[in-house]
Amino acid sequence: MNNNISLVDRTDSARHTAAQRRSKTSIQQLSHSAVRVRDMEKTRSFYEDLLGLPLTSSLVAQFDVVTNAPSNYIHCFFELADGSAVAFFQFEEGYRDEPFPRISDPYERHTALRADSEESVIHLHKRAESAGVECFTVDHEWCYSLYLTDPDGEIIEITAHRPSAEEVLDHEGARDILKQWLAAQRK
Template structure:
């Protein structure tokens, strides 16, 4: 499979929002709006979500520069989302793009000034990244691309082969 979507499928235009649970709407607002600088642009509240189950909620949307949002549900019980016990804490995370290494360094210093523990700068060879947690235990990343578009196109051309190699290697290991 080439990885290209069949022409009969409409284009996915981008990410509208990704949603997570928060334990305290105001604490979350303070972190995302006052510290990270993402404006609170919409709030939805209700007594039942799309499933129809009785479960009061407040749904907050914080907007990124490209118009997409990171969103949170406060269920009014003071509980944060529980991480999966079979997944390391570093796996599930949200990566926000920043313009360059200078912006990455500035964000790191800004977070540290607010008492937030920051890991990195980590060189992933195609991006540089820093990592930290929000008040709800959601792992976040600020990242910036450090290779040109030509190199990214080369990586794209190699992606399916790398996936096949991984699968072959780990199927062999599982069978042993």
């Protein structure tokens, strides 16, 4: 049996299974992820000038939607290629306490954004280093990633998927692997 044919058949089958699974999910895509920042201009420069994400919306609010109290903040959205966005809030001084400190360990929390190619990740790495942005790269085998720290300490991963990513990220045995791992942790 030709291994290339079986891999193609397996890949086609996995794509079909993924399409069926996704058709049953009513949540379509990430709309946006929002984080509070201290300096919106530094944030704008990082996401728009360095990463190339266009600022597509700046909303000024006069009340806090959580407390319904008078407030003053701006909510800015930077668009990704699929139409989703990363968004940020900055409150006028005196309306809220200081933002919580950020965790600098990417295993605690990070936001991963998918690039169109490994070459794009390498190009961004060079730009980030030239701009003095704290960053490092990791070859995960199934993807190549650049980890950067934004002006407020948020860890951003820019990643390019390789062909093997499809199998890694769409594994039929995912639930069984999780159960086995959790059971081993409880022993």
